[in-house]
Amino acid sequence: MITDHDIVVLGAGLAGMRAALEAARNGTSVAVVTKVHPLRSHSNAAQGGINAAIGEGDTWESHAFDTIKGSDYLADQDAVEIMCREAPADVMEFEHMGVIFYRNAEGKLGTRAFGGASQARTYFVGDITGQALLVTLYDQILKAGVKVYEEWFATSLYMEDGRCRGVVALEMITGELHLLRAKAVINGAGGVGRLYEPSTNALICTGDGYGLAYRAGAPLMDMEMVQYHPTTLAGSGFLMTEAARGEGAYLLNSEGDRFMKTYAPKMVELASRDVVSRSEATEIAAGRGIDGNVLLDLRHLGPEIVLKKLPQVHEMALDYLGLDMLKDPIPVRPGMHYMMGGVKTDANGATQVPGLYAAGEVACVSVHGGNRLGANSLLDTIVFGRHSGKHASEYVKTVPDSKGGERLLKSEQARISDLLARPYTGETHARLRLELATMMDKYVGVYRDEAGLEEALKKQQDLKKRYASVAVGDKGRVYNQALTFALELGYMIDVAETIIRSAILRKESRGAQARTDYPQRNDAEWLKHILVHFRGDKAPEITYLPVTITKWKPEARTY
């Protein structure tokens, strides 16, 4: 079936829904396509909060500086300025829309402190900030009458005369393919955490949005910048919040040593995320880990702190490992957490493909550079979600209606039918996915070097070949998840290539890119972005862009 809208938004996380709301407010007809119900989006997971320089004595400049320093000077400073200047109004707007933010004694919004920030400027709702924002926004798009196609899985973008004109999507409940034609598409399809094992991300974070945009001709930028969080639970990879270390938890190696003393004598466990992750990885590699983990010890904090201030992590360790933090140290390790790179956009959310916009984790406006600060990501989704909604709704006024698309719909139908009909040769999406994800963690994780990255590329190319014979183990039409998992794996394999190739090229250490063979940051040669362009069967093409510096000159990054 073919349906027409002015704008189709791909993804219903915070970025997608914020974009949809803005476009609807501007009088355009908007539809949101999402592979899960909007409230199941990964934005739910965010606990900590959202940053904005609202409080007295705080300034957007201070927020911007912290962000830029945190980014290891790879963020584009003009974009950071926009985000930090506009943050207070955007957070206020969410308050006006109904978010139950924490209040101080005067009844005003109250803050908590967060890593890497020189001031307490994180606004929050208990430990469910993401969920609270997401629910409120969902209710707002219902109010605004935005059409939601939920449990519709996007399989490709529709291009017409060089412009992006819609999305082909699989309606999971019927198995039917649809073309949602539009004058513009806003991509808010979220991150790609599941490309790594373990990861703190939901199982649905498979990078579909990167894959779709990349194949449609939009370059991906700074893909080598993959954030690891130092404390994820052994096995599952669940996030053990930074607040645990904030409250005074120790990290121990197998010899019972508080090893962070050697790596960061001043800050110890409270050094920045990338520093702690690297230290843990070093300990584990040196044989002082325990089954690939180190220990997070909260025993000395006592029940008062653990049960009152960290109830959720206490419960998780108990639920998923059977360990009581009050009595046992718990095994943790660095785990993939966030993707700083993404579809390159300008501050309006426009990508290099006309008619295609992007916002949220899938996009790279370049506000996080080499290392994102906690609580800046939610902010990124709503500020740039709003901008892309606004600019897309202006852009669509200049675009004529589309009449085409049947051919694409037919060829997509044929592609899916072929995939379903493919005979079983022993390759399954699950096994390939696991191989891919553990390989990425091993070679393209916390530490990288030339040899490992080359090995990763070889392995990725090999997996790409094997992927061509993955069979779908379910031949039905109704809610065929084996089919969508197979499609997701395709996106993940593409994204892996862009990450590995960028990491090979960047011969320096900056933020999340820690090259043991190039341990120093090298501003003379590498103060620039790496862009990867899809070139069909050939290797992708690489281009570079200078980093936009406004008033903050790069300096050494010490905490």
Add this chain to the structure above:
Amino acid sequence: MEAGGSHVLMKFTIEVGRYNPEGTYADDAKQGAPYPAPWASSPPRRYQSYEVDLPEHAVVLDALIEIREYQDESVAVRCACRSAICGSCAMWVNGHAHLACKSKLQEFTKDGKTRVESPPSMPVIRDLVWDMKPFWDNHRRVTPWLENKPLPPPMQEYRVTNEAMEELIQEVTCISCGCCLMDCESFAVNKDFMGPHALAKAYRYAADPRDDETQKRLGEYSQQGGVWDCTHCFECVQQCPKGVEPLEQILKLRRMAVNAGYTHNAGTRHADAFAESVKHSGRLNELTLLPKSVGFFNVLGQLATLPSAFNMIRAGKLPPIIHKTIPGVKRIKAIFDRVGGRFK
């Protein structure tokens, strides 16, 4: 040192309620009816058993993922976060609503197996994937957004106390999983009932000091299908994985409605009559026998019920509406006490 016992593998048997509208089933899938099979419109399923080796602390969802990835790709199950945040994996585990990702296999293994299926009170799409349309329809029925009071000056928040906000946070922790609705005994027999989750949401907006339509809302929520149709069966409190305690929000809403003058409406009937008739010791199957004759869809006058409930609690008895000795009894007492506090 042992890393959390994660290497100790145990064998678990999972019996999965299969339903496939296209009619294809494995040969060894046995015909069966949902447990305990009360729901006329619930289609017959086939039950298929799988064995999985998993760490001893594994949850039901781990088993389902293991099955789906390495044994049978055709098992359909919704899940995303695996950590009780996203609300996707609600299903029936051994005959009650649970999040698969929060249900430990060891605890749920009964007679050597754990049985999972889609809830029989809801339409089913495929296997464990049930149709949430009734849930979202109800969600929309309560006008789930703020109808703002005049906005504060630019760049300023509404000045409200933190206590007023904390009062609402219990509902905001709702992950929209649907566990409450799928086991709600009123909803099971009365498809017009808005259901626990929606009414909890209704409270969240009605009680928000920033909302301008409280009066109108209370009128709407007092209509047929609204707050007076709850039968206090307590299932929503029992099954909610997040402590939302929808019944508590419903009781608070009733109190607001009464204060606003919505006492004499078509939906209100005498509570004790209901309480006496619904002496269901079991679950839905017995309930379904009752409603048409008794017509208890719109029972429970707030004023009549609560005082008697309090008296009984004070007298050391449970309110008659609590029909089972259940582990949550303490919690319902606490709810009545909390809400009761505001009645005095």
